[in-house]
Amino acid sequence: xxxxxxxxxxxxxxxxxxxxxxxxxxxxxxxxxxxxxxxxxxxxxxxxxxxxxxxxxxxxxxxxxxxxxxxxxxxxxxxxxxxxxxxxxxxxxxxxxxxxxxxxxxxxxxxxx
Amino acid sequence: xxxxxxxxxxxxxxxxxxxxxxxxxxxxxxxxxxxxxxxxxxxxxxxxxxxxxxxxxxxxxxxxxxxxxxxxxxxxxxxxxxxxxxxxxxxxxxxxxxxxxxxxxxxxxxxxxxxxx
Numbered sequence: 001x002x003x004x005x006x007x008x009x010x011x012x013x014x015x016x017x018x019x020x021x022x023x024x025x026x027x028x029x030x031x032x033x034x035x036x037x038x039x040x041x042x043x044x045x046x047x048x049x050x051x052x053x054x055x056x057x058x059x060x061x062x063x064x065x066x067x068x069x070x071x072x073x074x075x076x077x078x079x080x081x082x083x084x085x086x087x088x089x090x091x092x093x094x095x096x097x098x099x100x101x102x103x104x105x106x107x108x109x110x111x112x113x
Numbered sequence: 114x115x116x117x118x119x120x121x122x123x124x125x126x127x128x129x130x131x132x133x134x135x136x137x138x139x140x141x142x143x144x145x146x147x148x149x150x151x152x153x154x155x156x157x158x159x160x161x162x163x164x165x166x167x168x169x170x171x172x173x174x175x176x177x178x179x180x181x182x183x184x185x186x187x188x189x190x191x192x193x194x195x196x197x198x199x200x201x202x203x204x205x206x207x208x209x210x211x212x213x214x215x216x217x218x219x220x221x222x223x224x225x226x227x228x229x230x
Contacts, residue, residue: 042222101148104158
């Protein structure tokens with residue numbers, strides 16, 4: 001597919017533990033995003049990045065942090081996982097030209113027990 | 114802030130028939146992009162069709178077409194000759210064309226389409 005990979009694909013973790021999800025792209029796109037998908041809510045933006053070390057919050061950023069030290073990698077960290085963070089997490093990339101929309105990773109299903 | 118509304122949480126259609134999924138959006142901008150994404154059970158997000166707001170002509174991709182009504186802020190998706198493989202969640206999304214912004218996509222909550230044989 002389009003040069004974006006997420007890892008891991010599935011993860012089960014315990015409440016209170018830190019978790020890091022990784023997004024890697026080979027497209028050299030400027031913009032990268034983390035969304036979460038929950039039934040009845042669609043996709044909601046957690047954090048996004050518009051360049052190396054340039055990040056900003058989305059609408060559901062509480063309890064999450066991100067880092068982007070290289071163009072190709074965008075990490076999402078749950079500082080102390082809670083059951084409400086059980087969700088499917090998607091990474092997406094985008095060119096500056098907004099007309100082409102996003103390219104999505106395959107998603108990570110995270111379960112917090 | 115922009116919002117996207119999909120008023121039909123679920124829809125069903127008979128194989129080979131036509132179905133229309135609704136989407137409305139709210140924005141004060143005049144230049145933007147609209148998208149329909151498909152999410153089959155595999156979970157992969159697949160771009161189905163896109164529309165640029167400055168283009169009056171409705172976009173078409175094979176069996177998929179849109180009815181874009183800019184004044185009404187409506188962007189419906191029509192699927193003709195429905196196939197079993199069309200069964201999926203469909204998401205409508207909005208993106209501002211303003212440069213210098215975050216290029217964020219704003220999604221509706223989705224419509225689950227079932228195709229009956």
